[in-house]
Amino acid sequence: MTIREALEEILDKNEISQYLSLEDRNIIMENYSRFEEPLEKEYQFDSSKYRVAGVVLYNIVQLSDDLKNRKLADNKGLVFSIKSICKIVGIGEKAFYRLNNEFKEKFDYFNKKTQKERNNKKEKVIDENKLSNLMGIIKKYRRKSVPPHLNRETLIQIFNHTLYCLQYLYIDKSAIKIKEFLGHVMVNIYIAGYDVKEKKLTELFGEIAKDTDIMLTAGRNKEDFVRVKDIYGKYENKVYVELGGN
Numbered sequence: 001m002t003i004r005e006a007l008e009e010i011l012d013k014n015e016i017s018q019y020l021s022l023e024d025r026n027i028i029m030e031n032y033s034r035f036e037e038p039l040e041k042e043y044q045f046d047s048s049k050y051r052v053a054g055v056v057l058y059n060i061v062q063l064s065d066d067l068k069n070r071k072l073a074d075n076k077g078l079v080f081s082i083k084s085i086c087k088i089v090g091i092g093e094k095a096f097y098r099l100n101n102e103f104k105e106k107f108d109y110f111n112k113k114t115q116k117e118r119n120n121k122k123e124k125v126i127d128e129n130k131l132s133n134l135m136g137i138i139k140k141y142r143r144k145s146v147p148p149h150l151n152r153e154t155l156i157q158i159f160n161h162t163l164y165c166l167q168y169l170y171i172d173k174s175a176i177k178i179k180e181f182l183g184h185v186m187v188n189i190y191i192a193g194y195d196v197k198e199k200k201l202t203e204l205f206g207e208i209a210k211d212t213d214i215m216l217t218a219g220r221n222k223e224d225f226v227r228v229k230d231i232y233g234k235y236e237n238k239v240y241v242e243l244g245g246n
Contacts, residue, residue, distance in 0.1 A: 003040055006053035007032060015088055019070055019079045028067075031060045048099075054089035055100050058082065062172070082174065097217050101175055101240050143193030150194065152208060158185060159205065159212045167243050175240040178205070178216065178226045202226060206235070215242040 010016060011025055020028075043052050061067045061080040070079045077084060086096050150158075162185050170176055182201055189196055196204075206228045209216060216228060219239025227235045 001049050003043060003049050003053050003056060004029075004032065004036060006050045007057060009050075010053055010057060010088060013088060015084070016079065019072075024067065027064065028057070028060055031063060032056065051089050051091050051095075051099060052103070054085045054091065055096065055103050058085050058100065059103070094215075094217065097175065097215075097240070097242050101217060101219055104175075138187070138191055142191050145193065147193035150189075150196075155204060156208055156212050158189070159209070159214060162188070163212075163214050163241065163243075166241075170243055173243055175217065175242050177219075177224050177239060178228075178241055179224060181241045209238075216240065217242060 008029070011020065011028065039056070043049060058080060067080060068078075071077070072079055072084075082093060082096055082100075086093050091099070162181065166176065166181065166184060179202075182198070182205060185205075186196065186198060186201055189201075206226060209228050210231050216238040217240045218237065219225075221239065224239045225237040226239070228238045230236055
């Protein structure tokens with residue numbers, strides 16, 4: 001079975017087909033055809049093509065606001081939510097997140113490539129003047145008085161509330177790297193008057209992440225690894241903070 005065949009089989013399932021017009025289906029398969037050759041080659045020896053097809057479908061749907069936000073008949077969920085797709089392809093949500101994170105870099109690469117071919121857009125670069133202004137704002141509004149001590153419980157709440165905030169700021173993403181997440185935390189606590197080094201903050205996160213509401217998943221790139229304690233006190237390498245997806 002190819003990924004295309006698996007994808008078509010998923011689209012034929014009643015849980016999906018009843019919410020799709022012929023035009024919708026054509027749009028999905030047209031988008032897939034843009035990435036078909038490299039993806040089929042990448043996963044030609046993968047035994048879980050059905051699950052990969054589910055991940056492919058989820059990511060293609062994210063390109064269309066209409067499909068992405070299409071609701072189930074009972075209005076109690078979305079047709080193409082991670083939960084719905086997991087149920088259809090027979091995969092747990094944690095396994096889906098892991099597979100999606102591995103797939104995401106490949107998908108984003110091909111998506112950007114076709115966007116360049118379609119729109120002939122130049123890659124955006126950071127405006128140094130804007131960055132300079134931003135640094136000026138951070139310096140201007142940084143707390144001048146000595147802040148209270150940050151204890152374990154306070155840090156747990158800071159991590160939790162940063163997660164809740166980022167779920168809205170990154171509503172288009174299902175996950176971000178732990179190091180990106182900690183970057184957001186670091187900027188905020190710096191403005192609040194604290195001087196916590198990146199290495200120390202990473203160590204503290206690794207110690208107490210298991211006591212937060214944050215779900216972490218693994219990745220393959222060693223440069224992104226963060227050592228985190230599990231519930232048994234053993235360290236393991238994690239890469240992503242899950243944001244929940246759509």
